[in-house]
Amino acid sequence: MSLNPEVDLPPEEFRTAGYDVIDRLVDYYATLTERPVFPTRTPADIAPLFDLPAPEQGESLDRIIADWTERIVPNSALQGHPRFFSWVNGGGTQVGALAEALAAGLNPNPGGWRAAQAAAVIENQVIRWLVDLLHLTPGSGGLFVSGGTMANTAALRMALTSKADWDITNEGLQSPNRPAKLTVYMADHEAHVSFYKALDILGLGRGALRRVPSHDDFTIDIAALEQMLNDDIAAGMTPFCIVGHAGSINVGALDPFTELARVARRFGVWLHLDGACGALGAMLPELRDAYQGMELADSVSFDAHKWMGVPYECGCVIVREPARLRQAFGITASYLHEDEDPALEPYDFFNRGPQMSRGFRALKVWMSLRHYGAEGYREFFRRTIDNARYAHELVRASPVWQVVQPEPRLFIYSFRYVGDGTRDDDELDRVNARIADEMKRRQVALVMTTRIRGRLTQRLSIANHRTTREDIRATIEAMAAIGAEE
Ligand SMILES: Cc1ncc(COP(=O)(O)O)c(C=O)c1O
Secondary structure, eight states, rough: OOTTTTTTTTTTHHHHHHHHHHHHHHHHHHHGGGGGGSSOOOOHHHHHHHHOOOOOSOOOOHHHHIIIIIIIGGGSOOSSTTTOOOOOOOOHHHHHHHHHHHHHHHHHOOOOOTTTTHHHHHHHEEEEEEHHTTTOOTTEEEESSSSHHHHHHHHHHHHHHOOSSSOOOGGGGGGSSSSSSEEEEEETTOOOHHHHHHHHHHHHGGGGEEEEEEESSSSSSSHHHHHHHHHHTTTTTTEEEEEEEEEEETTTOBHHHHHHHHHHHTTOEEEEEETTTTTTGGGOOGTGGGTTTTTGGGGEEEETTTTTTOOOOEEEEOOOOOHHHHHHHHHOOOOTTOOOOOOGGGGGGGGGGSSSSOOOOOOHHHHHHHHHHHHHHHHHHHHHHHHHHHHHHHHHOOTEEEESSSSSSSSSEEEEOTTTTTTHHHHHHHHHHHHHHHHHHTSOBOOOOEEETTTEEEEHHHHTTTTTHHHHHHHHHHHHHHHTOO
């Protein structure tokens, strides 16, 4: 069957363009470490490069692809760069990039079985692998979503629908039968913004998040949590969810999961573990103790686009009782599917998650896990943890740095510049902000500040498998040198 030559490229032209794309990617990766990690240009510099009228006539593909190399790459922060330490961004892999091309080429829509058979089967298979690798409860189910924010939103929606004793599907939060104030509980030191977004989307209001005191090591204070739940119930509130950190964003804290599960059972609330950064650490046998009890949570989320290096976007939510997905997201319409074949239920993701149409995200995880193997990933995770521990070692060894967290268990590490110890905290906040700005301006590394217990600190997210100990040493030395200029 011939394709439409007005849209489809002739095979040779497609092949040539495809090889050109691959050549450019190969060159990009070959020169990655020599490139500046962050462009120092402003929007006023970059916007004019793209400020063209909407194209009325088509142009040559060569020219368009060349713009990737000439205009897009030089004006982009390079997440794959070994000195990109900001936010919690994954370094990306070539295998993932190839998977994206293959997924786009087939272009399935794994909203459900009828639309995408192999893709739907692969998605459930990958979820089974992950349940196994993370030592979650056998029989758990789940799906891929855009990222941690959507995974947390989906988890809160499931928490809400499982707790609701009124017709939440039809009446939602407008029901006259709904309780006065529905509340969620989380340790106070971070409470990742994704939960505020989730509360916005669900219409619960940001005030629904109750921040529970945490210990000096940033783990949630279980006694304070129980007290708060009792007090809130006595005050007429309806707690519906506890959120535990499986790797918090600033210090990589791991809450005591078994204890959290015990409290959640006692109060009849859902337990969600936000493992966007850290749930994958459960794959490491040496961290088994720290992840004890993760399998007891009602839901666990993680981002494959972070520590696993799968290209954006790829978040995941896993649920101990897969029926909860349908309870929260089930929907039907004559044009979706008309018969009720129960054998299709596990593959009908439109009925089990927040999206209708969806991309073939599972392919990049499936290909990555197959190519690197769990053992390959374990080695890669260990390397990033070793880098974070090395940073801790360097910080402890120099009086210009203040240790603000315990030895890192994951790849995230925060610390604060204090210099010769003569400056007050406000002045030190200013110096710490300048260190991060200067590191970026001088293009040594992209580091970022955060606030820990109210004070500005440096924060390194070392999720990239390309980062070496030498990168860590050079980065911390350059930061100290900038601090000393003050
Ligand atoms: C702990 C935690 N939760 C949730 C998120 C949100 O994930 P995403 O940016 O993929 O939506 C992040 C992102 O860094 C995170 O670190």
